[in-house]
Amino acid sequence: MSEKKLKIAIQKSGRLSDDSINLLKNCGIRFGNGVVKLKAEARNFPLEIFFLRDDDIPEYVADGVADIGIVGENVIYEKEKDVEIIEKLGFGRCRLSIAVPKSFVYEDFHHLENTRIATTYPNILGKFIAGNKIKADIHNISGSVEIAPSIGLADAVCDLVSSGSTLFSNGLQEVEIIMQSEAALISRKNLDGDYRKLLDKLLFRVKAVIAAKQNKYILLNAPNDKLEEIIKLLPGMKSPTVLPLAESGWCSVHSVINENDFWEIVENLKLAGAEGILVVSIDQMIK
Ligand code: PRT
Ligand code: ZN
Numbered sequence: 001m002s003e004k005k006l007k008i009a010i011q012k013s014g015r016l017s018d019d020s021i022n023l024l025k026n027c028g029i030r031f032g033n034g035v036v037k038l039k040a041e042a043r044n045f046p047l048e049i050f051f052l053r054d055d056d057i058p059e060y061v062a063d064g065v066a067d068i069g070i071v072g073e074n075v076i077y078e079k080e081k082d083v084e085i086i087e088k089l090g091f092g093r094c095r096l097s098i099a100v101p102k103s104f105v106y107e108d109f110h111h112l113e114n115t116r117i118a119t120t121y122p123n124i125l126g127k128f129i130a131g132n133k134i135k136a137d138i139h140n141i142s143g144s145v146e147i148a149p150s151i152g153l154a155d156a157v158c159d160l161v162s163s164g165s166t167l168f169s170n171g172l173q174e175v176e177i178i179m180q181s182e183a184a185l186i187s188r189k190n191l192d193g194d195y196r197k198l199l200d201k202l203l204f205r206v207k208a209v210i211a212a213k214q215n216k217y218i219l220l221n222a223p224n225d226k227l228e229e230i231i232k233l234l235p236g237m238k239s240p241t242v243l244p245l246a247e248s249g250w251c252s253v254h255s256v257i258n259e260n261d262f263w264e265i266v267e268n269l270k271l272a273g274a275e276g277i278l279v280v281s282i283d284q285m286i287k
Contacts, residue, residue: 002241002261003046004046004195004198004255005041005047005048006046006047006048006067006068006195006198006199006202007047007048007049007050007065007067007068008024008047008048008049008050008066008067008068008069009049009050009052009056009057009061009065009066009068009070009071010024010049010050010051010052010057010069011052011053011054011057011070011071012038012051012052012053013051014213015069015092016054016070016091016092016183017051017070017090019091019092019183020070021033021140021184023070023089023091023206023209024042024047024049024254025210026132026284027045027202027205027206027208027209028034028044028045028205028211029042029044029045029047030042030043031043031047031049032045034118036264037051038050038051038052039051045202046198046203047198048071050065050066054072054075055070055075055079056184057069057070057071057075058071058075058076058079058083058186059079059081059160060192061081061083061186061187061188062081062083062188062189063188064188066187067187067191067195067199068086068185068186068187068188068191068199068202069083069185069186069187069254070081070089070183070184070185070186070198071073071183071184071186072092072094072119072181072182072183072184073085073179073180073181073182073183073184074094074096074124074179074181076137076184077123077124077179078121078122078124078188079123080123080189081191082189083186083187083188084186084187084189084191084198085184085185085186086184086185086186086187086199086203087168087183087184087185087203087206087207087210088183088184088209089182089183089184089185089206090182090183090210090213090214091182091183092164092181092182092183093162093180093181094160094161094180094181094182094186095160095161095162095177095178095179095180095181096121096124096158096159096160096161096177096178096179096181097158097159097161097167097174097175097177097178098112098117098125098128098156098157098158098175098176098178099146099156099157099158099159099161099167099172099173099175099176100149100155100156100157100172100173100175101149101150101155101171101172101173102171102172102173104155104173104175106158106173106175109132109134109176110134110136112129112130112134112136112156113134113135113136114135114136114225115136115137115154115156116136116137116139116153116154116155117129117136117137117138117139117154117155117156117157117158118142118145118148118149118154118156118158118217118219119138119139119140119141119145119157119158119159120141120142120143120145120152120159121158121159122138124158124161124178124179125138125158125178126138128158128176128178135197136156139153139154141153145157145158145159146159146167146170146172146241147170149170149171149172150170150171156175157172158178160181161174185203185206187199192272205284207287208284208285209211209284209286211261211286211287212281212282212283212284212285213244213282214258214259214260215256215257215258215259215282215285216256216257216262216279216280216281216282217232217254217255217256217267217279217280217281217282218254218255218256218257218266218277218279218280219252219253219254219276219277219278219280220252220253220269220274220275220276220277220278221245221251221252221253221274221275221276222250222251222252222253222273222274222275223249223250223273224249224250224251225249226272226273226274227242227251227253227262229272229273230253230269230272230273230274231253233265233268233269233272234253234255234257234265234269235255235257235286236255236256237256240253240255241253241254241255253274256282256285262279266279
């Protein structure tokens, strides 16, 4: 491997920081954190980590200051920089939505005609407005978007929503979802040579960490006469592992199940006669 180092930009402090750091750590990469520093060097992988404001990450990656970065899709699409989405990461989930005061009678987007909409996402909102052929004034403000209607600055807002409690406590109702967003790994366009090789090496680990998070390892005891039925409920990576127990007439079954189907599968396994069900988190899963 060459002496070259891949440079990754992650958020210094904010909603994506902990998950970004944990993702790299779960990839086996060791480094000091960026609480005081702007930059850290990995001890066991050719990687330099830059800790930055999330808004700056697409530009730094596009300009080659960093080779790759972790940032929300909302920021990627808003900044319109020349970067490529390599992998969605499954954290930092939210949606960019339009909300109006609860007293606003809203049926569809035509009701936004001739309104003033406050946002920190003028580009994404502008495309939504143009795409729906409506006329509305975009008020590009720098923060606290949710208070704009109550102070008379706007008729509607376009902001990120996760639980919805910010909108609720400001007397607003969510009426249009413009985009769904999650954190993504981005790279500058056409990353090549040694940098591409390093990215592929990192990506292999990232995919293993994401797959592990989405799956659980399950172990259970099954009576031999119920084995066939139980195995049908467990897809596994190839097929479940079946081992005899010391007690005759029983075996131990091991498999991997998807987190989304987890409770339903466990309920069906119990109904089918499985006992002593253990479910274990997986650190890495290499398919
Ligand atoms: O300092 P820096 O510029 O780096 O950070 P920042 O303050 O701009 O961003 P930060 O840390 O707040 O968010 C970083 C990223 O997290 C965003 O770009 C999104 O990709 C993602 N994310 C996920 C969110 C939310 N959920 C979220 N709920 N970003 C912001 N919010 C805000 C939203 O703007 C609103 O004020 O939370 C409020 C709404 O939350 P609910 O739960 O009340 O609906
Ligand atoms: Zn920001």
